[in-house]
Amino acid sequence: MTERLDDRQFAILTATVAATLATHLGHLPIWLAASLAILLPLRAWTRRRGAAAVGAWIRLPLTALLFVLVITNFGNVFGREPGSVLGCGLLALKLLETEKVRDARVALGFAAFVLMSALLFAQSLLFTLLICAVLVLLLAALVALQPAPIAPSQPWRAPLRLAALLLGAGLPLAAAAFVLVPRLGSPLWGSPGNDTLARTGLSERMAPGDLTQLLIDDSPAFRVDFDGAVPPPQQRYFRAIVLWDFDGTNWTRGRLHDYGPPEALKDAGAPIDYTITLEPTDRRWLPALDLPLGAPATTRLGADRTLIANAQVVQPRQYHVQSAPAYTLAPTLSTAQRTRALALPDAFDPRSRALAGRWRAEGRDDDAVVHATLELFHASFTYTLSPPLLGRDSVDDFLFDTQRGFCEHYSSAFVFLMRAAGIPARVVTGYQGGWWSAANRYLLVRQSDAHAWAEVWMTGLGWQRVDPTAAVSPARIERGAAAANGSAGWAQSDWLRGLRNQLDFANRLWTEGIIGFDALRQKGLLTPFGVTDANPGDLLLMLSAALGIAMLIAAAWAMWGSPRRHGDALDQAWARLGTRLARAGIAPLPSEGPFDLRQRAHAAAPALSAMLDPLIEDYVSLRYGIGEPAPERIAAFTVAVRKLRVPQRVQTS
Structure with a gap:
């Protein structure tokens, strides 16, 4: 078809393209997001003012510029991030040249592909529902391109209603394909990505302020099912990454402890059995209750007893672990480990070094130095998610000036003081706390439960967990992150957080039943039907x-x-008019034409003449006076018939 799009069709097309691009806003570069925010409204505004499609002399340089910017930012055009950015940009450029129905269909087909690619970045229940809503809009745009008449007073309702029906009709086939299409060995969204950017979760480096985004992020991190008794909140420390090296600003893990035998574990108490369902992180770190005894399949234990997956977690992952809540970890420390656990950068934080030296000069032993640091925090420090900025000597600034911060500030300063006092120490990051769903029997740990604590090595006791944040804000440990983060705003209010917690059960079912549907689950689903080895x-x-x-x-x-429908849209509207007149006692006769019907209606009910005559005149003109009436006029006639109000039985004169 070569017809030009009318204003209604172009408006629906523009809304569809905008909604499709909106599903990618979470990962689009700022330069592209800003360009799209200007380009789409400008195109819609100029077209309403009668402007033609943007010429090729503008579109081609913009296309070349898009390729250059994508390659400059990502190094190539292949992979998840550069591919989605390129697709979004090309879709917006396609809208610039779209004027014909044929071009609109091509644009909508490409929009469907771009919309699908958004699922490469997120597959949560709410996001999937958003994708479905945009898909309904996309189908409505396709419906609007058809020549069927649409009532001028309802330019959106009819296409949206039909689009919803089409989507509903396709759900059974989609369910059959979901169950019966052979599962891939790896997920579709396991495409090449940027390994340096985590989708969400902890990083291998920690500096003041790095955890802020996590602490205000209420998205689920993982869920835990315990085989037995649930540990109390004070024991819900989920170990993820151990940070050894400090350069004056950043704590980093390094690669020394990625391989090698795990640190020796002795005197472990009764183990806790549990299963974790981890949300995608694009990283290899697997949180485990402190302290894991072994590594599940396709994982390994690092030298510092952190769980490391063999590949990045790019889809929800479920793994079973045994952990010991009581233990003696590394009762002996090698010279290399001791040297690394005492290392501090030169010419940083002199006041903190002097404080630790003064404690030692007073004759305090290791245990006394630990307690002195905790008492210092408890006396005058404040837990807050909005701490002041720190300078070059970040530990000095925090300990002696600002005295305000959250877990990463306290753990960093604590480990620095321990090392300055000659006590081996290291930073551990992970999660602490979580919300227990008593009705559904699982622990929900959110990104806002991210936490950092310290481990100090004591002679005869090995590595001991010390949480300096507990000295400042016991509520953070005893009642969870929400209690300590109450100043984060309305989004962290108790009622809203409680509602999100209650609704998480649906998210859990979605993650385990849909996102986590793999070949093994497919086999188990078909077994009751006699298909044991499909x-x-x-x-x-x-x-x-x-x-x-x-x-x-x-x-x-x-x-x-x-339902049987005879004739075209005009005949159907005329039949509807006859039905209304029949209810009023003026049933059209098979051999009766429009003017004969009008004459009989005049005789039977003169009061109807003012309303009925224009309709009959309009019908005769459309049916017999025009070879092919415009859809808009048929739609107007249909609306006029629908608005006609006739009493159930007219009074004949």
């Missing part, structure tokens, strides 16, 4: 049978079950 050929055969049955049902409904 190969890909059997699955495709069953899918073909399901598609055939669906087509037979649709054909049967079309032939016998659908």
